Every structure is written in C-alpha cells, then in structure tokens.
Amino acid sequence: MTGGPGYVYVAALGGGIAAQAALSEATGEAPIPIDLRAVPRVTFTDPQVAAVGFTEKEARAAGYNARATTFPITALPRGVVSHRTTGLVRLVAEEGTDRLLGAHLVAANAGDVIGEAVLAVRFELTTRDLVSTLHAYLTWGEGIKLSAQTFTRDIAKLSCCA
Ligand SMILES: Cc1cc2nc3c(=O)[nH]c(=O)nc-3n(C[C@H](O)[C@H](O)[C@H](O)COP(=O)(O)OP(=O)(O)OC[C@H]3O[C@@H](n4cnc5c(N)ncnc54)[C@H](O)[C@@H]3O)c2cc1C
Structure with a gap:
C-alpha cells in the first residue's frame, strides 16, 4: 500500500503511524515520520x-x-x-x-x-x-x-x- 519494503513488520509500523496521524488532531500529537x-x-x-x-x-x-x-x-x-x-x-x-x-x-x-x-x-x-x-x-x-x-x-x- 505504501510502497515501502514488503514485510509484515513494516506494514505494522506504517499502520500504527497512520492510526496515530489520523488521531493527531484530536490528541494534539505531531504525526511521526516513518523511519526505514x-x-x-x-x-x-x-x-x-x-x-x-x-x-x-x-x-x-x-x-x-x-x-x-x-x-x-x-x-x-x-x-x-x-x-x-x-x-x-x-x-x-x-x-x-x-x-x-x-x-x-x-x-x-x-x-x-x-x-x-x-x-x-x-x-x-x-x-x-x-x-x-x-x-x-x-x-x-x-x-x-x-x-x-x-x-x-x-x-x-x-x-x-x-
Ligand atoms: C507467501 C508470503 C510469505 C510472506 N512471508 C513473510 C515473512 O516471513 N515475513 C514478513 O515480514 N513478511 C512476509 N510476507 C509479506 C507480508 O505478509 C506483507 O508484507 C504484509 O502482510 C502486508 O500487510 P498489509 O497490511 O499491507 O496487507 P495484507 O496483509 O495483505 O492485508 C490487506 C488486507 O486487506 C484486505 N482487503 C483487500 N482488498 C479489500 C477490500 N476491497 N475491502 C476490504 N478488505 C480488503 C485483504 O483481504 C487483507 O486482509 C509474506 C507474504 C507472502 C505472500
């Protein structure tokens, strides 16, 4: 989906970051950049x-x-x-x-x-x-x-x- 390396742990990291970014307005936390x-x-x-x-x-x-x-x-x-x-x-x-x-x-x-x-x-x-x-x-x-x-x-x- 993201075009990153095709491993399950990369997908899980991206999923967590996407969820955090989706909620960032409500939580006030800045979106976390992905580190690959x-x-x-x-x-x-x-x-x-x-x-x-x-x-x-x-x-x-x-x-x-x-x-x-x-x-x-x-x-x-x-x-x-x-x-x-x-x-x-x-x-x-x-x-x-x-x-x-x-x-x-x-x-x-x-x-x-x-x-x-x-x-x-x-x-x-x-x-x-x-x-x-x-x-x-x-x-x-x-x-x-x-x-x-x-x-x-x-x-x-x-x-x-x-
Ligand atoms: C045979 C094989 C072995 C692998 N071995 C490893 C390994 O040893 N280690 C490793 O790190 N990675 C491995 N991988 C890669 C790993 O499985 C993927 O990188 C990871 O699953 C990607 O996660 P994802 O959430 O992006 O996609 P997926 O896990 O593919 O999840 C996508 C989900 O979306 C669903 N979906 C698709 N279209 C729709 C739709 N229109 N509506 C609703 N739902 C939809 C699918 O049914 C699926 O459940 C392997 C992959 C394969 C195929």
Whole structure:
C-alpha cells in the first residue's frame, strides 16, 4: 500500500503511524515520520540470508566513501563446532568514521544474528563499537564482531576471543 519494503513488520509500523496521524488532531500529537533506514530482511533458506542497510555498491551510489569486508563462516568457532560452515558475513562501513552502513549474512541463524547489525545501522554505531562490545564465545553472534575485526586485523592470526 505504501510502497515501502514488503514485510509484515513494516506494514505494522506504517499502520500504527497512520492510526496515530489520523488521531493527531484530536490528541494534539505531531504525526511521526516513518523511519526505514534500518529494515532487516531475511530469506528463510538453509543457510538463511539476512541483510540490513546498504551494499557496498549502494553505499557508493549514495555518496559514501564505503569499504567492505568479508568474513567466512569457516572462521567462526560456532560454525565449526556445529559443522555448519557454509556462508559469510559481509560488513559495509564508511571510510574514516567507521560507521556501519550495511550488513549482509549468509549463515545458519543469520535471521537472528542480523538484529545486532540493525541496531548498529539505526543508531549509527561504528565497526569499532562492534569490536569493543563483548560477544559470548561460541555463538553465531560472534560472527558480527569477528567480521568487524577484519577491517583492521587478519583474523586468521587471532587467538580465541582476542
Ligand atoms: C507467501 C508470503 C510469505 C510472506 N512471508 C513473510 C515473512 O516471513 N515475513 C514478513 O515480514 N513478511 C512476509 N510476507 C509479506 C507480508 O505478509 C506483507 O508484507 C504484509 O502482510 C502486508 O500487510 P498489509 O497490511 O499491507 O496487507 P495484507 O496483509 O495483505 O492485508 C490487506 C488486507 O486487506 C484486505 N482487503 C483487500 N482488498 C479489500 C477490500 N476491497 N475491502 C476490504 N478488505 C480488503 C485483504 O483481504 C487483507 O486482509 C509474506 C507474504 C507472502 C505472500
């Protein structure tokens, strides 16, 4: 109806905002603008595909000096112990500020892991914020931190949790 991304949570957000706007004269509340800068998208294949924000190409087209890094799930401890090593995490960040502009995952549980990247894109966190945030060892979520680390380090040379 609105032409936005075709997901049920986007429809629900738009519905709530439409209802609030319809009542705004009576309630005196200003209509809330819809914020679609960080819409997660998940494809329930096996492995799952999940993304938020810009690809590297989209970021460049939007005027960002963007760079990207790719982290293979073969290097993720959770993937190794689960024998589910197919996939990758690709992060897109702005050169200089290190602000996260996008995250693209192919991995088991990618649809759950993307939540952290959604918060990071929405609240303009940096790859340094992701690296300095503690992530529990032996989780799928650790893939976001390790992927952020690959912007500055060769993760093949890191010991566990470094
Ligand atoms: C197979 C499939 C799988 C999907 N899976 C996901 C998913 O996993 N995650 C996700 O986020 N989204 C998913 N979606 C998308 C999601 O369902 C839609 O984005 C969402 O339902 C859109 O909500 P809506 O309220 O705009 O429209 P709808 O949910 O389509 O609601 C429109 C309503 O209006 C009614 N209607 C139409 N014309 C009239 C009329 N003339 N008079 C009265 N009533 C009318 C319809 O009967 C319907 O009940 C999926 C969609 C499909 C088709």
